[in-house]
Structures are given as structure tokens and as C-alpha cells.
Amino acid sequence: MPVLVMKFGGTSVATLDRIRRAAKRVGVEVAKGYDVIVIVSAMSGKTNELVGWVNETSPMYDAREYDAVVSSGENVTAGLMALTLQEMDIPARSWQGWQVPVKTTSAHSSARIEDIPPANINAKFAEGMRVAVVAGFQGVSPEGRITTLGRGGSDTTAVAFAAAFDAERCDIYTDVDGVYTTDPRITDKARKLDKIAFEEMLELASLGAKVLQTRSVELAMRYKVKLRVLSSFEEQSDSAGTLVCDEEEIMESNVVAGVAFSRDEAKMTLVSVADRPGIAAKIFTALSDAGVNVDMIVQNIAEEGRTDMTWSCPTDQVKRAEAAVHKAKDAGVINFQEVIADTDVAKVSVVGIGMRSHTGVAAKMFQVLSSESINIKVITTSEIKISVLIDRKYMELAVQALHDAFELEKAG
Numbered sequence: 001m002p003v004l005v006m007k008f009g010g011t012s013v014a015t016l017d018r019i020r021r022a023a024k025r026v027g028v029e030v031a032k033g034y035d036v037i038v039i040v041s042a043m044s045g046k047t048n049e050l051v052g053w054v055n056e057t058s059p060m061y062d063a064r065e066y067d068a069v070v071s072s073g074e075n076v077t078a079g080l081m082a083l084t085l086q087e088m089d090i091p092a093r094s095w096q097g098w099q100v101p102v103k104t105t106s107a108h109s110s111a112r113i114e115d116i117p118p119a120n121i122n123a124k125f126a127e128g129m130r131v132a133v134v135a136g137f138q139g140v141s142p143e144g145r146i147t148t149l150g151r152g153g154s155d156t157t158a159v160a161f162a163a164a165f166d167a168e169r170c171d172i173y174t175d176v177d178g179v180y181t182t183d184p185r186i187t188d189k190a191r192k193l194d195k196i197a198f199e200e201m202l203e204l205a206s207l208g209a210k211v212l213q214t215r216s217v218e219l220a221m222r223y224k225v226k227l228r229v230l231s232s233f234e235e236q237s238d239s240a241g242t243l244v245c246d247e248e249e250i251m252e253s254n255v256v257a258g259v260a261f262s263r264d265e266a267k268m269t270l271v272s273v274a275d276r277p278g279i280a281a282k283i284f285t286a287l288s289d290a291g292v293n294v295d296m297i298v299q300n301i302a303e304e305g306r307t308d309m310t311w312s313c314p315t316d317q318v319k320r321a322e323a324a325v326h327k328a329k330d331a332g333v334i335n336f337q338e339v340i341a342d343t344d345v346a347k348v349s350v351v352g353i354g355m356r357s358h359t360g361v362a363a364k365m366f367q368v369l370s371s372e373s374i375n376i377k378v379i380t381t382s383e384i385k386i387s388v389l390i391d392r393k394y395m396e397l398a399v400q401a402l403h404d405a406f407e408l409e410k411a412g
């Protein structure tokens with residue numbers, strides 16, 4: 001029988017009532033003749049609570065135990081979903097990641113899926129089970145320890161199962177009815193897109209649009225998974241949501257497809273470093289060795305052989321970055337006067353594959369920000385995106401102004 005993957009996010013399984021509602025949707029697909037793999041998140045707020053407990057117990061925690069704790073929210077919803085389906089007379093059982101098994105790397109708290117052997121679940125489908133409910137976000141390392149896939153990782157579990165079982169489609173049910181031109185919580189002018197290209201979705205996700213985890217989009221693109229985002233709240237079960245697809249499948253689109261933002265950014269500056277060959281290599285090697293994910297970089301104009309080096313990184317890596325540059329200074333590898341961290345910044349980005357063939361997007365973006373008197377601290381560009389770092393207090397204003405200026409409320 002054809003296989004369908006249906007993923008329900010945290011708000012879609014937040015209460016027993018919502019689990020029943022989600023189970024009904026699963027029942028509709030089972031009645032159509034599909035064998036269904038349901039991937040569930042933890043109830044909304046649960047994972048945050050678990051992360052909080054870990055941090056409170058052990059600030060410099062052992063990542064293996066972090067994963068043991070934070071993966072547990074999904075175990076509860078997987079079991080409850082299987083029970084709910086059984087109550088509806090649908091043959092179903094739950095699977096934790098290690099039982100499938102979802103084999104991952106041992107990079108605890110951000111593991112990657114390496115393999116999902118389908119044999120165990122397929123054997124149960126062959127015996128008449130109609131729904132396999134799998135706990136999202138978790139897997140098992142080669143050492144036999146529980147791993148997790150990074151926040152939002154259930155999306156990636158879903159796409160990986162769709163690839164492994166050659167599913168007809170991977171449906172991501174969430175609390176919005178699709179992918180919008182920007183987060184609909186920031187502006188009510190945000191417009192739902194019927195289709196979005198993989199590459200645009202990949203950029204939007206990695207630049208902060210949390211509707212899909214970045215890795216899930218990468219996997220869908222690589223394995224040609226038909227990926228759909230839709231609401232679990234709308235009564236009409238066949239409302240189409242947004243299809244994430246190849247750009248060839250999209251007939252018309254705007255130059256800018258969407259605006260993304262991320263509050264989770266910090267700007268760090270090393271004041272007065274020697275301006276000579278090799279110095280950037282030393283600074284960024286020290287940061288990379290410490291596991292700091294550097295995003296944007298600017299080197300300021302040198303004066304009398306000294307310069308300032310600025311970069312951005314996730315807010316929760318600031319302490320680690322400070323420790324790394326001080327360690328390199330103590331070891332005589334680099335020399336600087338001081339390191340300054342500014343955590344009151346945000347990154348705002350415009351994304352669109354149309355930028356490959358249209359000029360002037362950057363100029364327009366900078367004009368819009370300037371007319372709102374928003375100062376740009378750092379800029380980076382790639383073929384299909386432009387990102388700026390600005391004061392966090394202007395983030396919403398910048399997103400709204402850019403959404404208006406690029407007329408994203410209108411279809412292209």
C-alpha cells in the first residue's frame with residue numbers, strides 16, 4: 001500500500017483533545033488506503049521545560065544526559081497518539097527512535113540521521129498495522145545512546161522517514177496553514193504562498209523562519225520528497241497548504257519571496273588586533289575550534305597597523321567565543337585590546353531566487369531601512385539573499401517596512 005508521512009508539531013498535540021483531532025485526520029488518510037507513518041513532536045512548551053530543568057540541574061551538562069531528558073516529551077505524545085488511534089479501531093503502535101531504529105551520528109543535541117532501516121516497521125505493516133506512530137526529534141547513536149536532532153528536529157524526522165519509506169508525500173501539520181511571505185505573527189499583511197522553491201525555503205529556514213527545520217528542507221531537496229506544510233486546525237482536511245518544490249514547478253513569483261528574521265544573534269568585536277596576513281585565520285580558527293558558529297564577518301579599516309574585527313554568532317555562544325579569544329590571547333596566538341559583545345541585535349534577511357537575475361534589491365533594502373532611520377551594523381549577501389544586522393528594537397519595524405516595500409502582500 002502507498003505510504004504517507006504525517007507530522008504533527010507541538011501545538012497540534014498540545015492537549016488530548018488536539019491529539020484526537022490529529023488522529024481523525026490520520027483516520028481519513030487510512031480510509032483512503034494509505035499506510036501512515038505519523039511523526040509527533042512533544043506537547044508545545046514541553047521541550048522548553050525539559051531544557052530548563054537540565055540547565056538548572058547542570059549548567060555545563062553532559063550532552064548525552066541532556067538528550068536523555070529532552071527527548072522524553074516525544075515518547076509521551078507517541079504513546080498517546082497510538083492509544084487514541086487504537087480507540088478509533090485503527091491498528092497502530094508507537095515507536096521510539098531507538099526501536100525503529102533511527103540511526104544517527106553521536107553529535108548529541110544536534111545529531112544527524114544516517115540511516116532508517118525500514119524492515120521493522122514494514123514487517124508490522126505487512127501484518128496489518130496501519131499506522132506507525134514515531135517519536136520525532138530522537139534517534140540512537142552508534143554507541144547506543146539516545147540522541148536528539150536539534151530544536152525543531154521532528155520536521156527532519158518526518159522528511160527522513162518519507163525518504164526511507166519512499167512515501168507519496170510528507171505533510172507537516174502545524175499552527176499556520178502554510179509558509180508565508182514572512183512570519184504571520186509579525187504582520188497581518190503576510191501572504192500564504194501556494195508553492196515555494198526548495199532553495200528559497202532552505203534560506204528562509206536557515207535565516208530564522210522556524211516553520212521548517214533547515215535540515216528537513218535539505219533532506220527533502222536531496223531525496224526529492226514531496227513536502228507540504230498545512231494547518232492541523234482547519235476543519236477542511238484537504239486545504240492545500242504550501243508545497244515546497246523545485247523552482248521549475250513555480251510559474252510566477254516575486255523577485256523577493258520572503259523576509260526572515262532571527263533574534264538569536266550577537267555581534268562581537270575584537271578591538272585593535274594587528275592588521276597583518278594570517279590574523280583572520282588565527283581568530284576564526286580559535287572560534288571554530290571552540291565550536292562557535294560564526295555567521296557574518298567584517299574587518300574595519302586599519303589605522304596604524306591595527307584594526308577591529310567584527311562577527312556575529314548565536315547569542316548562546318557568546319561566552320564560549322569570549323573564552324576562545326582570551327585563550328588564544330593568553331597563548332600568544334593573537335593580540336587585542338578588548339572583546340565587546342552586543343546581544344541587542346537581530347538579523348533581518350530578504351530571500352528570493354529572482355535576485356539571481358534582478359539587480360537593485362540590495363539598494364532598495366538599504367533605502368527602506370535608511371528611510372526608517374534604522375542603522376545597519378553588518379551586511380552579508382549570497383546569490384539569493386541579503387542579510388543585515390540591526391538593533392533588535394527595530395526588528396519588527398524593519399520586517400514590516402521591507403514587506404511593504406517589496407510588495408509581498410501581492411502575488412507576483
Ligand code: ADP
Pocket residue numbers: 008009010011012041152173174175176178179180181182183184185204208209210211212258
Ligand atoms: P510546530 O510546533 O508545529 O513545529 P513551529 O512553532 O516550529 O511549529 O513553526 C510554526 C511557526 O513558524 C508559526 O507559528 C510561525 O509563527 C512561525 N513562522 C516563522 N516564519 C514563518 C513563515 N515564513 N511562514 C509561516 N510560519 C512562520
Ligand code: ASP
Pocket residue numbers: 009010041042047048073136137150151152153154155
Ligand atoms: N520538541 C522538539 C522541539 O521543541 C522537536 C520539535 O518539536 O520538532 O524542538
Ligand code: MG
Pocket residue numbers: 009152155210211212213
Ligand atoms: Mg517546529
